Amino acid sequence: MDWQQNRLFIAxxxxxxxxxxxxYMVRSRTGDTVVGTTERPTLPDIDEDDVTALDLTRPASxxxxxxxxxxxxxxxxxxxxxxxxxxxxxxxxxxxxxxxxELEIAGIAASHxxxxxxxxxxxxxxxxxxxxxxxxxxxxxxxxxxxxGGNTMVRVSDQDQVVTxxxxxxxxxxxxxxxxxxxxxxxxxxxxxREIAFTGPNGTFRYTRPTTxxxxxxxxxxxxxxxxxxxxxxxxISYVPAPATDADAGPARAPAAPLTAIEHFTPxxxxxxxxxxxxxxxxxxxxxxxxxxxxxxxGLSPRVTLTLGEGAEAQHHTxxxxxxxxxxxxxxYAMRDGDDTIFVISRFLSxxxxxxxxxxxxxxxxxxxxxxxxxxxxxxxxxxxxxxxIPPELMEQIQRQLQAQGMGGP
Numbered sequence: 260m261d262w263q264q265n266r267l268f269i270a271x272x273x274x275x276x277x278x279x280x281x282x283y284m285v286r287s288r289t290g291d292t293v294v295g296t297t298e299r300p301t302l303p304d305i306d307e308d309d310v311t312a313l314d315l316t317r318p319a320s321x322x323x324x325x326x327x328x329x330x331x332x333x334x335x336x337x338x339x340x341x342x343x344x345x346x347x348x349x350x351x352x353x354x355x356x357x358x359x360x361e362l363e364i365a366g367i368a369a370s371h372x373x374x375x376x377x378x379x380x381x382x383x384x385x386x387x388x389x390x391x392x393x394x395x396x397x398x399x400x401x402x403x404x405x406x407x408g409g410n411t412m413v414r415v416s417d418q419d420q421v422v423t424x425x426x427x428x429x430x431x432x433x434x435x436x437x438x439x440x441x442x443x444x445x446x447x448x449x450x451x452x453r454e455i456a457f458t459g460p461n462g463t464f465r466y467t468r469p470t471t472x473x474x475x476x477x478x479x480x481x482x483x484x485x486x487x488x489x490x491x492x493x494x495x496i497s498y499v500p501a502p503a504t505d506a507d508a509g510p511a512r513a514p515a516a517p518l519t520a521i522e523h524f525t526p527x528x529x530x531x532x533x534x535x536x537x538x539x540x541x542x543x544x545x546x547x548x549x550x551x552x553x554x555x556x557x558g559l560s561p562r563v564t565l566t567l568g569e570g571a572e573a574q575h576h577t578x579x580x581x582x583x584x585x586x587x588x589x590x591x592y593a594m595r596d597g598d599d600t601i602f603v604i605s606r607f608l609s610x611x612x613x614x615x616x617x618x619x620x621x622x623x624x625x626x627x628x629x630x631x632x633x634x635x636x637x638x639x640x641x642x643x644x645x646x647x648x649i650p651p652e653l654m655e656q657i658q659r660q661l662q663a664q665g666m667g668g669p
Contacts, residue, residue: 300367300422302413303399305390307356310398312391315432318384328439339439343547345600346441351434358428359390359399365410368421380404380414380421386433387416403429442541444595444602445565445576449537452565453488453573455529459561459580461615462498462517466491466529491529496520498616523620532618535611536565539578545592545601554592554601555582561613580612 312331319325329341330352337347368378375381385402392398404412410423456465468488497517545554556579564577581592584603591609593602610618 300364300420302362302364302401302415302422302424303390305359305362305399307360309392310356310359310390311393312395313355314387314389314391315434316387317433318382318386326436328434328436330439339436342436347439348441348443351431351439355431358431359388362413362428363425365423365425368410368412368423370420372419374421375414375419378404378407378412378414378421380412385414386429388432403432405429437543440544442544442602444539444541444578444593444604445537447537447565447567447576449530449534450488451567452533452537453569454494454564454566455533455536456495456564456566457561457612457614458563459613460559461561461613463495464498464614464616464619465493465495466619467494468492491526493520493524496616500616518616521616521619525619525621528619532611532614533565535608536563536578539604539608541593541602541604542590543603545584545603549592549601551581551601556592556594563612578612580609 310332312329314327314329316327317325327341328339330347331338331340337349337352339345339347368374376384379385380402382402385404388399388401388403389397390399390401400416402414402416404414404421406412406427406429408423410425411428412421413424413428414421452468454465454467457463468491471487471489496519499515499517560579560581562577562579564575566576567574575596577596579594579596581594581601584590584592589606590603591606593604593609593612594600595602
């Protein structure tokens with residue numbers, strides 16, 4: 260073979276071999292290797308229907324120490340059993356089980372323990388996930404590590420080999436304790452609420468929806484199974500309007516008689532509040548050791564009751580509002596009847612539980628600012644003509660749009 264005639268071929272082969280060696284060295288330094296045809300990595304086969312418990316341990320971080328949570332399924336319902344006992348959040352549980360059921364290996368990331376730390380699958384950095392089945396038998400014992408290149412590093416706890424699993428899965432197991440708990444205060448169908456009643460320092464307000472006869476149907480249509488509910492009506496109102504000025508509230512002034520109706524009552528305001536409360540979710544939970552008294556609960560605490568059904572089948576759901584939480588978050592404590600959990604809710608929701616009469620009134624019409632004659636300081640002309648009077652149909656449309664966005668009513 261004349262090497263001079265084939266020197267280009269030889270040079271190309273040398274470059275190819277050198278490139279392959281360099282690629283191998285780089286991949287080995289990062290712990291990444293290519294899956295061979297003779298060595299296929301495996302993970303335990305997990306069927307989410309077989310899972311009865313999860314033990315999850317997050318590593319310590321700059322924001323706090325390591326945290327362990329145990330979740331168990333009893334009679335089809337998941338619970339947090341350690342470090343506290345509480346109902347678990349179904350959505351969080353479903354996400355975790357789905358990720359375990361769908362584990363798909365993409366390749367091998369490392370085969371030696373020296374790479375565990377950088378891939379975050381060591382005890383100090385990985386999320387330890389122990390999956391239990393019948394009789395608390397261990398189905399899988401995994402360390403979930405870093406997310407890189409579209410894959411998540413995963414290691415069976417008693418093995419050195421690290422595999423890459425398709426997609427991001429660490430988030431499903433690395434949650435705060437509060438995110439494993441069920442934060443649903445109420446979970447009702449707003450359209451099925453027949454009555455809502457408020458009691459608190461701002462007065463008593465009770466609204467009901469009358470039953471209306473079913474609409475006539477055609478020959479080819481099925482008859483409705485139950486009568487429809489009409490719009491909200493004032494049923495029991497008792498409140499003292501706030502004084503116009505501080506002077507009106509002086510000791511010499513006789514107490515005003517409670518009003519028994521809201522003059523500018525707007526049913527859409529009640530619909531908006533019911534919509535907000537029917538699916539009320541907490542933002543957090545009271546810290547351990549917070550007592551009912553410390554959370555501001557008493558026999559005079561504001562409360563709201565939503566009623567579904569009627570007569571012997573009526574279901575009453577009551578939420579009581581406590582005091583404001585410490586700090587600058589401006590959140591409030593709340594509890595629902597029949598549950599000793601102390602929730603933390605937003606100020607927005609607290610105002611829905613403890614509304615004033617103004618919360619059920621038609622929005623006030625903006626008043627134009629006084630003019631100095633040159634046009635400065637004047638309010639722009641609003642739809643409907645001078646004076647800023649908004650047509651009722653436009654106001655109703657705006658309110659419906661706000662309600663659809665979860666912002667209806669103050």
